[in-house]
Amino acid sequence: MDRENSIKKQSRIRLWFQAAWFVxxxxxxxxxxxxxxxxxxxKVICLPGLNCYSCPGALGSCPMGALQAVLGNASYRVSLYxxxxxxxxxxxxxxxxxxxxxxxxxxxxxxxxxxxxxxKKNMPGHRYLKYLRYVILVVFPILLxxxxxxxxxxxxxxxxxxxxxxxxLLGAIPLVAVNSGLRAAVGARFFWxxxxxxxxxxxxxxxxxxxxxxxxxxxxxxxxxxxxxxxRLVIDKExxxxxxxxxxxxxxxxxxxxxxxxxxxxxxxxxxAACPTGAIESTWGRMGQKxxxxxxxxxxxxxxxxxxxxETTAYVPSDEGIALxxxxxxxxxxxxxxxxxxxxxxxxxxxxPVVSNLSSxxxxxxxQNTNVASVFMGILWxxxxxxxxxxxxxxxxxxxxxxxLTSINEKLRAAWIIALIGVAIGAAGAVANIKTLSSxxxxxxxNPFIYACVPVLMLQVRMMCRETEGKKCSRGxxxxxxxxxxxxxxxxxxxxxxxxxGS
Amino acid sequence: xxxxxxxxxxxxxxxxAVAVCMIAAGIVNGEAxxxxxxxxxxxxxxxxxx
Ligand code: SF4
Ligand code: SF4
Ligand code: SF4
Numbered sequence: 001m002d003r004e005n006s007i008k009k010q011s012r013i014r015l016w017f018q019a020a021w022f023v024x025x026x027x028x029x030x031x032x033x034x035x036x037x038x039x040x041x042x043k044v045i046c047l048p049g050l051n052c053y054s055c056p057g058a059l060g061s062c063p064m065g066a067l068q069a070v071l072g073n074a075s076y077r078v079s080l081y082x083x084x085x086x087x088x089x090x091x092x093x094x095x096x097x098x099x100x101x102x103x104x105x106x107x108x109x110x111x112x113x114x115x116x117x118x119x120k121k122n123m124p125g126h127r128y129l130k131y132l133r134y135v136i137l138v139v140f141p142i143l144l145x146x147x148x149x150x151x152x153x154x155x156x157x158x159x160x161x162x163x164x165x166x167x168x169l170l171g172a173i174p175l176v177a178v179n180s181g182l183r184a185a186v187g188a189r190f191f192w193x194x195x196x197x198x199x200x201x202x203x204x205x206x207x208x209x210x211x212x213x214x215x216x217x218x219x220x221x222x223x224x225x226x227x228x229x230x231x232r233l234v235i236d237k238e239x240x241x242x243x244x245x246x247x248x249x250x251x252x253x254x255x256x257x258x259x260x261x262x263x264x265x266x267x268x269x270x271x272x273a274a275c276p277t278g279a280i281e282s283t284w285g286r287m288g289q290k291x292x293x294x295x296x297x298x299x300x301x302x303x304x305x306x307x308x309x310x311e312t313t314a315y316v317p318s319d320e321g322i323a324l325x326x327x328x329x330x331x332x333x334x335x336x337x338x339x340x341x342x343x344x345x346x347x348x349x350x351x352x353p354v355v356s357n358l359s360s361x362x363x364x365x366x367x368q369n370t371n372v373a374s375v376f377m378g379i380l381w382x383x384x385x386x387x388x389x390x391x392x393x394x395x396x397x398x399x400x401x402x403x404x405l406t407s408i409n410e411k412l413r414a415a416w417i418i419a420l421i422g423v424a425i426g427a428a429g430a431v432a433n434i435k436t437l438s439s440x441x442x443x444x445x446x447n448p449f450i451y452a453c454v455p456v457l458m459l460q461v462r463m464m465c466r467e468t469e470g471k472k473c474s475r476g477x478x479x480x481x482x483x484x485x486x487x488x489x490x491x492x493x494x495x496x497x498x499x500x501x502g503s
Numbered sequence: 504x505x506x507x508x509x510x511x512x513x514x515x516x517x518x519x520a521v522a523v524c525m526i527a528a529g530i531v532n533g534e535a536x537x538x539x540x541x542x543x544x545x546x547x548x549x550x551x552x553x
Contacts, residue, residue: 003517037543037544038543039543039544041540043538043542043543044535044536044538044539044542046538049515052546052549053542053546053549054545054549058518060542061538062543064522064537064544064547065541065542066528066541066542069537069538069541069542070537070538075533075537076532076534076537079509079529079531079534080526080528080529080532080534081525081526081528081529081530081534081535081538082529082538083525083529084521084522084523084524084525084526084527084528084529085522085526087518087522087525088522088523088526091515091518091519091522097546146504156548157546157548157549159516160548160549161548161551164549167546167548168550168551168552171545171546171549171550172549172550172551172552173547175550176550182550182552185547186552187553189552189553190551190552191551192551193550193551194551201518202522225518227511228511228514228515228518229515230515231525234508236510265528283508307546326551335525362538363543418506448529473533489526
């Protein structure tokens with residue numbers, strides 16, 4: 001019973017994540033109401049799933065559509081850009097994208113939840129049909145697009161034109177429903193694609209994810225990355241009793257205990273929730289556990305490796321306070337890294353309100369006054385940065401934290417809350433004020449990136465505090481986090497460059 | 504062929520590095536503009552109207 005509950009809970013979490021992801025990446029509300037599509041610069045970036053760029057709300061591109069657009073362009077015969085993007089997403093996530101980040105995957109999951117009699121996992125002929133997706137991948141978006149050229153040397157997006165049901169569901173239906181001009185242009189091809197969508201919908205009620213299993217070329221590509229992607233499943237051979245409970249729980253019908261990284265696996269996680277011995281883990285889960293145990297080791301004691309150091313200088317509680325175990329050189333170095341990260345963020349946050357004040361076309365969906373929201377976010381960011389920077393300065397200046405500052409945890413909690421509010425507002429802003437994404441300095445888009453630094457900085461400071469309490473914190477990890485922070489800040493600049501290139 | 508878990512990490516990093524280089528080369532090549540142009544106007548083929 002417990003297992004059943006945990007499978008249900010896991011599937012509920014996944015469903016909510018899928019829905020949230022859809023809203024985040026297809027949140028251009030104006031598009032749905034006006035029967036038009038978003039035309040901002042973010043569309044230069046491919047979304048991970050089969051997410052039609054003709055969906056009125058889509059803020060990014062469809063990888064398959066983008067691939068065909070470049071291959072079918074008379075000036076290009078190969079698409080490094082799109083292949084690069086698909087490979088990067090594939091090697092980072094593999095088919096985790098299918099399980100968690102694809103709107104058409106979500107649609108099929110919802111269909112399969114409809115209660116009818118005679119449900120099965122696989123369609124008849126599953127053994128052979130599952131290779132059909134590779135045939136479709138090679139033939140439609142690659143061969144036909146590359147070979148069937150018109151007189152100008154250009155080609156049609158064959159997969160979009162004849163097969164893709166996501167284009168019909170996310171693009172055609174909402175557009176045709178609202179836009180009378182498009183409605184007038186409906187013809188035979190529209191009904192052909194509607195027929196495909198309806199057929200897949202009916203099949204998805206009876207069989208689990210038929211389109212993903214047998215037809216989707218994007219899933220076929222991501223599947224090839226499953227064995228080497230950063231997210232993989234790992235079987236603990238000691239714990240596994242080969243009971244095949246995982247296979248029973250798996251909608252894709254994979255013998256997880258034998259082939260945990262099968263190209264068919266959509267990383268839904270049901271097998272992990274179902275396994276009675278907890279033998280299935282993910283590489284990310286393992287990494288998370290490792291980081292947690294390294295950051296916050298609650299032994300309360302000084303670790304043996306540090307004992308010598310402790311006997312001489314560090315960790316000796318005194319009247320004045322508790323010494324940090326970080327040597328002066330390292331403290332200066334780490335402090336400077338922290339200061340750089342904080343300063344970059346601070347400068348950007350000061351810039352953002354200024355830029356947003358200068359920007360002429362703020363169309364507002366949720367906020368009545370976006371500039372105020374922008375300034376507000378800037379202020380939040382500044383406060384959080386100042387707290388972090390001051391703590392860094394303390395570390396450098398005094399090397400040891402005065403006793404009274406060990407109560408810094410309290411202040412940190414406040415900073416955490418500020419940071420989290422910042423992240424939430426940044427994300428909400430991105431959705432609410434999507435039109436501004438098309439301007440060069442896209443403040444609303446950048447905010448979530450920048451705010452992402454704050455929790456990392458906070459975690460660093462928290463680790464510092466743990467050090468003052470004589471508990472082990474990995475300094476290597478500390479440095480990595482500083483670097484991550486700088487990269488996050490730099491990534492905002494990178495986004496600017498990419499958007500600029502794309503405009 | 505079984506790839507050792509330890510080696511997988513390096514393969515992942517290497518493939519990611521190649522992918523990033525491909526993206527950069529594609530941007531320099533002007534492919535990003537093609538994608539943007541296609542994605543910012545309604546694709547008639549996608550919605551079955553062409
Ligand atoms: S029709 Fe399908 S493949 Fe084409 S752009 Fe839309 S979602 Fe992508
Ligand atoms: S197989 Fe295709 S449609 Fe299915 S979830 Fe993956 S990308 Fe989306
Ligand atoms: S093997 Fe596990 S994670 Fe993969 S599809 Fe099956 S149940 Fe989901």
